[in-house]
Amino acid sequence: MSAGAGIHCDVAIAGGGMVGLSLAAALAPLPLAVVVIEPVAPDASSQPSFDARTTALSAGSRRVLEGIGVWDGIRAAATPIRRIHVSERGSFGFARLTAEEQGIAALGYTIENRLLGRALRERCARIDRLTLVAARAQGVAADATGLRLATDRGDGIVARLVVAADGAESAVRRALGIAATSSDYGQHAVIAHVDTERFHDYTAYERFTPQGPIAVLPIGEGRSAVVWTLAPEAAERALGLDDQTFIAELQQAFGSRLGRITRVGRRQAYPLSLTRSERLTAARAVVLGNAAQGLHPVAGQGFNLGLRDVAALAELLAEDCAARGAAADPGSAPLLERYAAWRQPDREAVIRFTDSLVRGFGMPLAPLRALRATGLLAFDLLRPVKHEFARRTMGLAGRQPRLVRGLPLVARA
Numbered sequence: 001m002s003a004g005a006g007i008h009c010d011v012a013i014a015g016g017g018m019v020g021l022s023l024a025a026a027l028a029p030l031p032l033a034v035v036v037i038e039p040v041a042p043d044a045s046s047q048p049s050f051d052a053r054t055t056a057l058s059a060g061s062r063r064v065l066e067g068i069g070v071w072d073g074i075r076a077a078a079t080p081i082r083r084i085h086v087s088e089r090g091s092f093g094f095a096r097l098t099a100e101e102q103g104i105a106a107l108g109y110t111i112e113n114r115l116l117g118r119a120l121r122e123r124c125a126r127i128d129r130l131t132l133v134a135a136r137a138q139g140v141a142a143d144a145t146g147l148r149l150a151t152d153r154g155d156g157i158v159a160r161l162v163v164a165a166d167g168a169e170s171a172v173r174r175a176l177g178i179a180a181t182s183s184d185y186g187q188h189a190v191i192a193h194v195d196t197e198r199f200h201d202y203t204a205y206e207r208f209t210p211q212g213p214i215a216v217l218p219i220g221e222g223r224s225a226v227v228w229t230l231a232p233e234a235a236e237r238a239l240g241l242d243d244q245t246f247i248a249e250l251q252q253a254f255g256s257r258l259g260r261i262t263r264v265g266r267r268q269a270y271p272l273s274l275t276r277s278e279r280l281t282a283a284r285a286v287v288l289g290n291a292a293q294g295l296h297p298v299a300g301q302g303f304n305l306g307l308r309d310v311a312a313l314a315e316l317l318a319e320d321c322a323a324r325g326a327a328a329d330p331g332s333a334p335l336l337e338r339y340a341a342w343r344q345p346d347r348e349a350v351i352r353f354t355d356s357l358v359r360g361f362g363m364p365l366a367p368l369r370a371l372r373a374t375g376l377l378a379f380d381l382l383r384p385v386k387h388e389f390a391r392r393t394m395g396l397a398g399r400q401p402r403l404v405r406g407l408p409l410v411a412r413a
C-alpha cells in the first residue's frame with residue numbers, strides 16, 4: 001500500500017460490518033494490501049451490523065470462521081443448535097431436524113452479533129497488511145491503476161479491486177452503476193432476548209403464525225433470542241408494550257414449548273425486504289453480502305450466504321496470487337467473471353428458498369393451512385428431503401469453496 005494522492009492498495013472494502021471484516025480476515029494469508037472503509041465506530045449504538053441481534057451460523061459458516069481465524073474468539077460464547085423444530089400455529093403438523101439424524105455434532109450455532117463483531121475486529125487488528133479507514137465511501141471513478149473510491153473525509157482510495165460490502169442500501173453499489181430491486185415484505189422483525197421456565201435444550205424453534213414467523217433461538221445461559229415478524233403497525237405497538245403485556249402476547253403466539261416466558265430484555269425492530277443487486281460485479285468491483293442480497297431473516301441465511309461469498313472471492317484471489325505471483329491482479333475481468341458464475345446458483349437458490357418460505361407461510365387461509373400442515377408432517381417423515389433441507393440450512397449444498405469445506409484457503413506445501 002502506498003500514500004500520496006490518497007491511499008493506493010490492492011483491495012478496498014467499503015463497509016466494515018460482518019461481511020466486510022470477514023473478507024478482510026479471509027485475505028490475511030495473501031500478499032495483498034487491503035483497506036477497510038467504515039464510518040461507524042465499532043462500539044457506537046448506531047453500528048448497524050454488530051448490534052443487539054443474534055445470528056444463527058450454519059456448520060459451514062463455523063468452518064469458514066475457523067479458517068479465517070475468528071472462531072477461537074467466539075467459541076466460548078457460541079451456542080450449538082442440536083435440533084430445529086418447525087411448526088405452524090393452529091395446525092397439527094410440525095417438523096424436526098436433529099443433528100443426531102444428520103450424523104453431526106450441531107446443525108449450527110448462535111452468536112450475539114456484538115460478540116462476533118468484537119472477535120472480527122480483534123482478528124483484523126492482528127493483520128499487518130490491513131488498514132482501517134474511519135470514513136464513509138461516497139463515489140467511485142476510474143483511475144489509471146484501478147478505481148478511486150471517494151470518501152467523506154476527502155482522501156481518495158485507489159484500489160485494483162473495490163468491494164461493496166456496505167449493506168443493503170449500498171452507496172458504492174449505486175456509484176458503480178449497479179441497479180438493485182427491492183420488494184418490501186410489509187413486515188418488521190421485532191427482536192428480544194427472553195428467559196423461559198424450561199431450558200431450551202439447544203433447540204431452535206421456527207413457528208409460523210398468521211401474523212408472520214417467530215424464530216426462537218437458543219443462546220447462552222439458558223436464554224433464547226426471539227425474532228418475531230409482525231406487520232409494521234403491530235411491531236410498532238409491540239415495542240411500546242410494557243414487558244408483561246409483551247410477554248403475554250408472545251407467549252400466546254409462540255405457545256408453551258419452553259414453558260412460561262419469565263422475562264424479556266430490550267426490544268428492537270427491523271423493516272424487512274428482499275433487496276437484490278442486478279449484477280454481482282462491475283469493472284474492478286464486486287458487491288458482497290447484503291449489498292448483493294438483503295434477505296428476510298426467516299431462515300437465518302443472510303450472513304451465512306455472505307460468508308460463502310467471502311470464501312469464494314478469497315479463494316479466487318488466492319488462486320490468482322499463487323498462479324501469477326507479482327503479476328496477479330485482484331480486479332481482473334476473468335477473475336470477476338469466474339466469481340459471478342460461481343456464486344450465481346447458490347445465491348439464486350437461497351433467495352428463492354427464503355422468499356418462498358416467507359410467502360408460502362404468509363397467507364392465513366384455512367385450506368392452505370391444512371395443506372401446509374400435511375406438508376410439514378410429510379416433511380418430517382421424508383428423510384431424503386429433510387437431508388437436503390438440512391444441507392441447505394447448514395450451508396453445505398452445491399459446489400463449496402475450500403474454507404466452507406474446512407480446508408485452508410491456501411493449500412499448505
Ligand SMILES: Cc1cc2nc3c(=O)[nH]c(=O)nc-3n(C[C@H](O)[C@H](O)[C@H](O)COP(=O)(O)OP(=O)(O)OC[C@H]3O[C@@H](n4cnc5c(N)ncnc54)[C@H](O)[C@@H]3O)c2cc1C
Pocket residue numbers: 014015016017018019020037038039040047048049050053054055056057135136137138165166167168171172189191227270288289290291297299300301302303304305306
Ligand atoms: C432481525 C435479523 C436477524 C438476522 N438473523 C440472521 C441469522 O440468524 N443468520 C444469518 O445468516 N443472517 C441473519 N440476518 C442477516 C444478517 O444480519 C446480514 O446478512 C448481515 O448483517 C450482512 O452483513 P453485511 O456486512 O453485508 O451488511 P451490514 O450488516 O448491513 O453492514 C454494512 C456495513 O457497512 C457500513 N456502511 C454503510 N454505508 C457505508 C458507506 N457508504 N461506506 C462505508 N461503509 C458503509 C455500515 O456501517 C456497516 O458496518 C439477520 C438479519 C436481521 C435483520
